[in-house]
Amino acid sequence: xxxxxxxxxxxxxxxxxxxxxxxxxxxxxxxxxxxxxxxxxxxxxxxxxxxxxxxxxxxxxxxxxxxxxxxxxxxxxxxxxxxxxxxxxxxxxxxxxxxxxxxxxxxxxxxxxxxxxxxxxxxxxxxxxxxxxxxxxxxxxxxxxxxxxxxxxxxxxxxxxxxxxxxxxxxxxxxxxxxxxxxxxxxxxxxxxxxxxxxxxxxxxxxxxxxxxxxxxxxxxxxxxxxxxxxxxxxxxxxxxxxxxxxxxxxxxxxxxxxxxxxxxxxxxxxxxxxxxxxxxxxxxxxxxxxxxxxxxxxxxxxxxxxxxxxxxxxxxxxxxxxxxxxxxxxxxxxxxxxxxxxxxxxxxxxxxxxxxxxxxxxxxxxxxxxxxxxxxxxxxxxxxxxxxxxxxxxxxxxxxxxxxxxxxxxxxxxxxxxxxxxxxxxxxxxxxxxxxxx
Amino acid sequence: xxxxxxxxxxxxxxxxxxxxxxxxxxxxxxxxxxxxxxxxxxxxxxxxxxxxxxxxxxxxxxxxxxxxxxxxxxxxxxxxxxxxxxxxxxxxxxxxxxxxxxxxxxxxxxxxxxxxxxxxxxxxxxxxxxxxxxxxxxxxxxxxxxxxxxxxxxxxxxxxxxxxxxxxxxxxxxxxxxxxxxxxxxxxxxxxxxxxxxxxxxxxxxxxxxxxxxxxxxxxxxxxxxxxxxxxxx
Numbered sequence: 198x199x200x201x202x203x204x205x206x207x208x209x210x211x212x213x214x215x216x217x218x219x220x221x222x223x224x225x226x227x228x229x230x231x232x233x234x235x236x237x238x239x240x241x242x243x244x245x246x247x248x249x250x251x252x253x254x255x256x257x258x259x260x261x262x263x264x265x266x267x268x269x270x271x272x273x274x275x276x277x278x279x280x281x282x283x284x285x286x287x288x289x290x291x292x293x294x295x296x297x298x299x300x301x302x303x304x305x306x307x308x309x310x311x312x313x314x315x316x317x318x319x320x321x322x323x324x325x326x327x328x329x330x331x332x333x334x335x336x337x338x339x340x341x342x343x344x345x346x347x348x349x350x351x352x353x354x355x356x357x358x359x360x361x362x363x364x365x366x367x368x369x370x371x372x373x374x375x376x377x378x379x380x381x382x383x384x385x386x387x388x389x390x391x392x393x394x395x396x397x398x399x400x401x402x403x404x405x406x407x408x409x410x411x412x413x414x415x416x417x418x419x420x421x422x423x424x425x426x427x428x429x430x431x432x433x434x435x436x437x438x439x440x441x442x443x444x445x446x447x448x449x450x451x452x453x454x455x456x457x458x459x460x461x462x463x464x465x466x467x468x469x470x471x472x473x474x475x476x477x478x479x480x481x482x483x484x485x486x487x488x489x490x491x492x493x494x495x496x497x498x499x500x501x502x503x504x505x506x507x508x509x510x511x512x513x514x515x516x517x518x519x520x521x522x523x524x525x526x527x528x529x530x531x532x533x534x535x536x537x538x539x540x541x542x543x544x545x546x547x548x549x550x551x552x553x554x555x556x557x558x559x560x561x562x563x564x565x566x567x568x569x570x571x572x573x574x575x576x577x578x579x580x581x582x583x584x585x586x587x588x589x590x591x592x593x594x595x596x597x598x599x600x601x602x603x604x605x606x607x608x609x610x611x612x613x614x615x616x617x618x619x620x621x622x623x624x625x626x627x628x629x630x631x632x633x634x635x636x
Numbered sequence: 637x638x639x640x641x642x643x644x645x646x647x648x649x650x651x652x653x654x655x656x657x658x659x660x661x662x663x664x665x666x667x668x669x670x671x672x673x674x675x676x677x678x679x680x681x682x683x684x685x686x687x688x689x690x691x692x693x694x695x696x697x698x699x700x701x702x703x704x705x706x707x708x709x710x711x712x713x714x715x716x717x718x719x720x721x722x723x724x725x726x727x728x729x730x731x732x733x734x735x736x737x738x739x740x741x742x743x744x745x746x747x748x749x750x751x752x753x754x755x756x757x758x759x760x761x762x763x764x765x766x767x768x769x770x771x772x773x774x775x776x777x778x779x780x781x782x783x784x785x786x787x788x789x790x791x792x793x794x795x796x797x798x799x800x801x802x803x804x805x806x807x808x809x810x811x812x813x814x815x816x817x818x819x820x821x822x823x824x825x826x827x828x829x830x831x832x833x834x835x836x837x838x839x840x841x842x843x844x845x846x847x848x849x850x851x852x853x854x855x856x857x858x859x860x861x862x863x864x865x866x867x868x869x870x
Contacts, residue, residue, distance in 0.1 A: 219710035240726035344785035503789040
C-alpha cells in the first residue's frame with residue numbers, strides 16, 4: 198500500500214470521527230503511480246459520499262504531505278491482491294479452458310446429508326435425479342422452510358453429477374442472481390448472451406424461487422428458459438420455501454409448470470435426526486460429541502438445521518477456548534444464553550395459543566374437559582408438541598392442559614405418532630405447527 | 637494565571653484491540669481477531685446491551701484487517717440515519733464486512749432483502765462477516781425467514797458486561813491511553829459518584845482531560861468534584 202496514503206490515513210484518523218473513518222476512509226484502496234494516488238471505492242454509493250463529504254479534506258492532506266507533488270483521484274474498483282479469495286466452488290472445480298464456473302459447492306454430498314423421516318423422500322428423489330439426469334423427475338422441486346437442507350440437497354445433486362461426468366455443463370445459482378444478471382444484461386444490451394448462457398446448460402439449479410415473486414420481467418424470462426431446457430430434456434432443479442401454488446405474486450403458468458415434475462417436501466427434522474445431524478457435523482469438525490450431548494442440544498434447539506449448527510459451533514469454540522471436554526454440564530453453560538432465549542420463545546402457553554389459532558378453536562378448549570373429536574385432536578397435538586419442543590416434565594405438561602394425568606400425555610403422544618404415520622392430514626398439520634413454532 | 641485552552645483532540649477514534657479492555661470477553665475477542673485476520677469462523681454474530689463496546693470491537697476488527705492488508709468495511713446502521721441499501725452493492729467482494737446494530741433494519745423489507753442478497757454473494761466468495769446486535773439472531777424481529785436463519789448459522793456469542801472491578805480497570809486503561817494518570821482511589825470515586833455506564837464514563841473522562849489540561853492540574857478527587865458540580869447531569 199502507498200506509504201504516502203498510509204501517512205495521510207493516520208492524519209485523517211485524528212480529524213474524522215471514528216465511525217466515519219472506518220466506513221468511508223479506511224476501506225478506500227490506494228493505487229500509487231506516477232505521482233498520482235488513485236483511491237478505489239467499493240461502489241458508487243461510497244464514491245459519491247466520499248466525494249461530497251470527505252474529498253476536500255483528503256486532497257488537502259495529500260497535498261500537504263506530498264508538498265504538492267501528488268494529485269489524487271477517486272474511482273470505483275478494488276485492487277487485485279494475493280490474499281483475494283477464489284470462490285469455493287470455482288477453487289474446487291478447476292475449470293477447463295473456456296469452461297464457466299458452476300458454483301457447485303462440492304463439500305455438500307449425499308453422504309454427509311443426514312437422512313431422517315422428514316427428508317428421506319427429498320433425498321431419494323435427489324439421488325434419482327442425479328443418476329438419471331433429465332429423465333426421471335423434471336423439474337425436481339424441493340420445498341420446505343428455511344434452514345432445513347434444501348440447498349444442501351441441491352449442491353449434492355450437482356456434486357454427484359460432476360463426479361460422474363466432470364465436464365457436465367451445470368450451473369447453480371440463487372434466483373436473486375438470475376434477476377440481477379438479467380437486469381445487468383438489459384442495461385448493457387446483452388440480453389441475447391444472457392439467454393444463451395442459461396439456455397445452453399445441461400442442468401440448471403435455481404435456489405429459492407420464491408424470490409421471483411412480483412418480478413414480472415424476470416418471471417417471463419425464466420419461463421422461457423425453463424421451457425427451453427425442458428424441451429431439450431435438460432434437467433431443472435428448483436427449491437422454494439413453500440409449495441409454489443402458495444406463492445403470491447408468481448404467475449399461474451409458472452406455478453403450474455413448477456408442479457410438472459416431482460415436488461417433494463422437506464420438513465423440520467425430528468429429534469433423532471437433529472441429534473444425528475449434530476454428531477455428523479461434529480465429526481466433520483474432528484470433534485467428539487457424545488450421543489447424550491447431541492440429544493441434549495437437539496432437544497433444546499428444536500428449530501432449523503442452521504440454528505443447530507450455530508449452537509454446535511458455540512459449544513466447540515468454547516471447548517477449544519477453555520480446553521474443557523464437551524459434557525452435558527459444559528454444553529448447558531456454553532449455550533446458556535441461547536437456551537434461555539429458546540425457552541422464552543417456545544413454551545407451553547405459546548404452543549397452546551399457536552395450536553388453537555391454527556385449528557380455529559378457543560384456547561380454553563385445550564384445557565377443558567371437552568371430548569369432541571374436533572377438540573381432542575388439537576389437544577393431543579399440542580401435548581405432543583409441548584413434549585417435543587419444551588423441557589417440561591410429563592406431569593407438568595398434563596397439569597398445563599387442565600390438570601390431566603401424565604399418562605394422558607403419553608397416550609396423546611403415542612396416538613399422534615401413529616396418526617402421523619397413517620394420516621396425511623395429521624402429518625401436515627403437525628409439520629406446519631412445528632415449522633411455525635420453530636421459526 | 638491565564639487559562640490554557642486545550643486543543644479539541646478526539647481520543648475516541650483509535651479503536652483497536654489494544655485499547656479495548658477485554659474483561660471476561662477474552663473468548664469473543666480471540667474469535668474476532670481470528671476472523672478479522674481471515675482465519676477461524678467465517679461469520680460471527682455477537683450481541684449485548686448498549687455501551688459494552690460492540691462498535692469499538694467492530695472497528696478494531698476493521699483496523700486488524702487493514703493491518704493484514706485485507707479489504708474491510710464498517711457499516712453502522714443507525715435508526716435515525718439509515719443509509720440507502722445501495723451501500724451494500726459490490727461489498728460482497730470486501731474480505732471483511734462488519735455490520736453494527738443490525739437491529740435497526742429489522743422489519744425494513746428493502747433492507748432485509750438487500751442484506752440477504754449481499755449475504756449470499758459474500759458467503760459464496762468465502763469472505764468474512766461480523767455482525768453486532770442487541771439481541772441474539774433468533775430473537776430479532778426479522779421478517780425474512782431466509783435471512784434470519786442465515787444469521788443464526790455462524791458463531792453466535794454474547795458480549796458480557798463488566799463488573800465494578802473490571803470497570804475500574806477499564807477506566808484506568810482508557811485514562812492511560814489519554815495520558816491521564818488515574819489512581820485506583822480516583823477511579824473508584826468516579827465509578828461510585830459518577831455514572832456506571834461506560835460510554836458516559838468515557839465522555840466524562842474527556843471532560844476531566846480537558847479540565848486537567850486547562851487548569852494544568854492532575855486528575856485529583858477535588859478536581860473531579862469541581863467538574864461534577866459543573867455537570868450536574870452526570
